[in-house]
Amino acid sequence: MRVMVIVKATKDSEEGVMPTTELLEAMGKYNEELVNAGIMMAGEGLHPSVKGKRIAFDGPSRTVIDGPFAETRELIAGFWLWEVKDMAEAVEWAKRCPNPMPGPSELEIRPVFEAADFGEAFTPELAEQEERLREKAAKR
Amino acid sequence: MVANETHQAIETVFRIEQARLIGGLARMVRDVSLAEELAQDALVTALSEWPKTGVPKNPGAWLMAAAKRRAIDGFRRNKMLVRKHAEIGLDLGEESENPVDAIATALDDDLGDELLGLIFTACHPILSSEARAALTLRLIGGLTTDEIARAFLSNEATIAQRIVRAKKTLGNAGLTYAVPRGPEREERLASVLEVIYLIFNEGYAATTGEDLIRPALCAEAQRLGRILAGLLPGEPEVQGLLSLMEIQASRLAARVAPDGSPILLTEQNRAHWDQLLIHRGLAALQRAEALGGANGPYALQAALAACHARARKAEDTDWQKIAGLYDTLREVMPSPVVDLNRAVAHSMAFGPETGLARLDEIDQAAGLHNYVPLPAARGDFLFRAGRLAEAKVEFERAADLTRNTREKAFFLARAAACSR
Known part of the structure; x- marks a missing residue:
């Protein structure tokens, strides 16, 4: 299964405090372990939200909102995409991560949707039926 | 806790x-x-x-x-x-x-390098390829005997016995469990790559509705490939195999219709291709080529897969390049299947008549009399050349030869289309 491992933002990351050399080294080593275990698919760190934008949708309207955004705990500072056997494996690898931030911080693991997630409940017949319903809906 | x-x-x-x-x-x-x-x-x-x-x-x-x-x-x-x-x-x-x-x-x-040594040992050429695959999944993949049995459509007792025997063979051979060096290494590495690709293909051959452990073999093989690429970053064919698997796996979600019938590469919805895997596959191919391994069998097959992966629409496919790659692959890895695919590529690049000429060359080779893809390809080339009556005969022959009911229906439909 594929999971996204989200590094939650903190006050420091939002203030643009750059990671120390020690942390960069530790993270480099950790990333190497992830690669050698064959689970690392992708990963990036993100600039603070002050450099970000939001697009708000409401009916036909689109409003662009400039960062920074207030609710720090809900923001993200980086992510990985991992390919793991199950959630337990993802949790175990996440625990081995060096503290991603100087103070208290959090990683969040979220499974990525895959065709197999629909499993046996999503039989070929159901898929076909859904396709037909969609076509009908499109014609209306 | x-x-x-x-x-x-x-x-x-x-x-x-x-x-x-x-x-x-x-x-x-x-x-x-x-x-x-x-x-x-x-x-x-x-x-x-x-x-x-x-x-x-x-x-x-x-x-x-x-x-x-x-x-x-x-x-x-x-x-x-x-x-x-x-x-x-x-x-x-x-x-x-x-x-x-x-x-x-x-x-x-x-x-x-314990892990690398274990991979080389589990894939030792003194073992049969089935034994190597089972032992690799058991020792490196950590699968249970039951899981391996289900994955290979076998029963637990057979697989358990296969693993026990393999371990005994290894034990009696007086191996060092070390990573082979020198000239031995190339042969041993080829054996490792063969096992990983065998595991991948077993998963790729799985059809809808089968035990989910079977398609999971693809992921297992990809993981093994990624691990190996991390352990042996300088081996071009490791990168080549990894690239091949990543690109092929990128199409897993697009290759089967809702009714379970296979969808041809050129007819797949390319929006369903996994772009992350394609990106990783292309990067691995680039590494294989940078290491001087562009003409390795796996790198060549990866380059072929990459030609399709790069084309956003089927019409954009660079068939001339594909035809050229098959010309090279045929020299490095001669096989009737490669020849047949080469004929298909030539038909796309230079027209159906050229494809037919390539097929005639294969026909002279023995042992392919009952090989379904041969009349299927010939029927397709003849159809495209407008020679419908001849095409119909070939499609009917393919329908007669195949034991797969879905395929049979497919060929009969193509035969029927020749009469319109």
Whole structure:
């Protein structure tokens, strides 16, 4: 299964405090372990939200909102995409991560949707039926 | 932590660590069965200790230390001591008065590439390819015997026996469990790559509605490929195989219709292709080429897969390049299947008549009389050349030959289309 491992933002990351050399080294080593275990698919760190934008949708309207955004705990500072056997494996690898931030911080693991997630409940017949319903809906 | 939760966490830690653990132990005790037992013993110790102490900071090292203690205890009691000591003593190139000390010293050696050694051992050419695949999935993939049996549409007893025999064969062969060097390495590496690709193809051949463990073999093989690419970054064919698997796997979601029938590459909805896997596959191919391995069999096949992956629409496919790659692949890896695919590529690049000429060359080769794809391709070329009556005969022949009912229906439909 594929999971996204989200590094939650903190006050420091939002203030643009750059990671120390020690942390960069530790993270480099950790990333190497992830690669050698064959689970690392992708990963990036993100600039603070002050450099970000939001697009708000409401009916036909689109409003662009400039960062920074207030609710720090809900923001993200980086992510990985991992390919793991199950959630337990993802949790175990996440625990081995060096503290991603100087103070208290959090990683969040979220499974990525895959065709197999629909499993046996999503039989070929159901898929076909859904396709037909969609076509009908499109014609209306 | 709740006891159950701790147990699950410990089992997961063990799953992550076990291949390296078994690899390191096998190198020390020269016996993969014994190594597996020692690793299991270490797990049992962890299951009783860790709920009290918590999971240690470096669980891999902890498990290895526990297993080593068991190994030394075992040696102290065991009559095999003398023989093992002789082997290890030989390896260390020194004589010791105290055999237990000598073994303890050997066990303390940090060998570093345990995992790689284990991969090479499990894929040793003295084993049959089925045995290699089963042993690799068991020891490196950490799959249970039952899972392997289901994955290979076999039964548990057969697979269990296959694994036991394979371990015995390895044990009797007096292997060092080390990473092969020098000229031996190339042959051994080819064997490893073959096993990984066999596992991948077994998963790729799985059809809708089958046990989910079968398609999971693709992911298992990709993981093995990624691990190997990390361990052997300088081997171009490792990168080539990884690239091939990543690109082929990128199409897994797009290659089957809702009714379970296969969708041809050119007719797949390319929006369903996994772009992350394509990106990774292209990057691995680039590394293979940068390492001077552009003409390796796997790199060539990856380059072919990449031609399709790069085309956003089927019409954009660079068939001339594909035809050229098949010309090279045919020299490096001669096979009737490659020849047939080459004929298809030539028909797309230079027209159906050229494709037919290539097929005529294959026809002269023996052993392909009942090979379904041959009349199927000929029918397709004839159809495209407007020679409908001849095409109809070929499609009917393909329908007669195939034992797959879905394929049969497909060929009959194509035959019927020739009469319109």
